[in-house]
Amino acid sequence: xxxxxxxxxxxxxxxxxxxxxxxxxxxxxxxxxxxxxxxxxxxxxxxxxxxxxxxxxxxxxxxxxxxxxxxxxxxxxxxxxxxxxxxxxxxxxxxxxxxxxxxxxxxxxxxxxxxxxxxxxxxxxxxxxxxxxxxxxxxxxxxxxxxxxxxxxxxxxxxxxxxxxxxxxxxxxxxxxxxxxxxxxxxxxxxxxxxxxxxxxxxxxxxxxxxxxxxxxxxxxxxxxxxxxxxxxxxxxxxxxxxxxx
Numbered sequence: 001x002x003x004x005x006x007x008x009x010x011x012x013x014x015x016x017x018x019x020x021x022x023x024x025x026x027x028x029x030x031x032x033x034x035x036x037x038x039x040x041x042x043x044x045x046x047x048x049x050x051x052x053x054x055x056x057x058x059x060x061x062x063x064x065x066x067x068x069x070x071x072x073x074x075x076x077x078x079x080x081x082x083x084x085x086x087x088x089x090x091x092x093x094x095x096x097x098x099x100x101x102x103x104x105x106x107x108x109x110x111x112x113x114x115x116x117x118x119x120x121x122x123x124x125x126x127x128x129x130x131x132x133x134x135x136x137x138x139x140x141x142x143x144x145x146x147x148x149x150x151x152x153x154x155x156x157x158x159x160x161x162x163x164x165x166x167x168x169x170x171x172x173x174x175x176x177x178x179x180x181x182x183x184x185x186x187x188x189x190x191x192x193x194x195x196x197x198x199x200x201x202x203x204x205x206x207x208x209x210x211x212x213x214x215x216x217x218x219x220x221x222x223x224x225x226x227x228x229x230x231x232x233x234x235x236x237x238x239x240x241x242x243x244x245x246x
Contacts, residue, residue, distance in 0.1 A: 003170050007037045007155060007181075008162040010174075014182045018189050030157045032188060037166075038154045040180035043205070044169060045152040047080040048220065050211030053170050054150050055082065062132060062144035064116070069109050069137045071144075076128045079151035082211075084119045084132075087143045101134075101144070113139035176205055195232050199225065 011033050045054060062071045084101040091097045099117070107120040116134040123131035134144070155164035166177050183197030206221045 003165045003167040005171055005174055006163050006165055007033060010037075010166075010178055010181050011162060013178065014185050017182055018185055030161045032185070033162060034155055034157060036184035037162075037164075037177075037181055038152070039184055040177050040201075041152040041154065041166065041169065043180060043202075044173075044176055045079060045149070047149070048212065048216065049205065049209045050082060050149060052210055053173075054079075054168050056148055056150055058146040058148070060087070060143040061146045062134075064134065064138035064140070064142045064144070066138055066140055067113060069135065070122060070131055070133050072123075072129050072131045073146070074128055075130050075146075075148070077150045077153070078124070078128075078130050079149040081119070081121050081132075081146065081148050083147040085145040085147075086116055087145060088115070089141070089143070104135075107133045107135045109133070110136040113137045115139060116142070116144075119144070173208070176201070176208060179204055191232075195228065198228055198231075202228065 045051075056075075056077070058073065058075060061073045061075075064071070081103055084103060086099040086101055088097050088099070099115070101119040102117060104118050104120040106122070107118055114136040116136060116138050118135040120133050120135075121130060122133040125131075132144075132146075150168055153164075153167055155161065166174070169177055179197065180201040183194050183201050185194075186197050187194030202221065202224045206217050206224075209217065212220070
């Protein structure tokens with residue numbers, strides 16, 4: 001899906017909501033707009049939010065070795081693991097050839113060998129190499145297909161800067177990052193409007209997200225709003241400190 005909108009195009013639209021206050025060129029040529037845009041993208045693409053337009057797959061990414069539990073795989077833009085399938089090329093009897101592995105946040109190493117039933121992301125070296133751990137330790141040769149969400153592509157001042165697009169977020173989801181970016185900018189000049197905008201943005205994202213149960217959505221929403229309350233308290237303390245100094 002196409003992503004043609006740039007940070008700069010949304011920045012121009014947002015300026016009308018904050019009384020034409022500066023949205024860049026404050027502390028540098030691109031700030032605070034660049035960081036506000038990156039924070040918005042990071043939230044939309046954060047775990048456990050799942051989007052069909054941000055999904056990637058790697059067939060036979062892992063080929064197991066009997067007695068080995070950890071496997072390094074090169075995935076250039078890996079965000080977080082969504083699903084994994086164990087493929088058994090030589091099933092015995094009525095054993096099905098494919099098994100969906102349970103995805104865990106972390107796993108200890110097991111000493112007993114058996115057909116793996118669980119997988120976790122063990123290490124990320126921040127250079128494209130992701131190490132996965134299987135549990136139990138494989139007892140034979142299998143392959144593992146991975147399904148994962150991509151990481152956000154953050155804009156940098158040294159790159160295209162405010163001319164960067166909102167990729168991988170497609171244009172059809174522009175209403176999400178427009179709302180999030182506006183709220184981030186409003187927080188700097190009008191905390192009440194910014195806080196209200198952030199809550200609206202969070203609820204819009206949760207309402208639009210795919211692949212989560214209603215309970216998972218409710219849990220994520222509650223945790224996000226709790227984080228917003230913490231941020232609200234921090235902003236209040238900063239503003240009170242400024243007023244005291246004045």
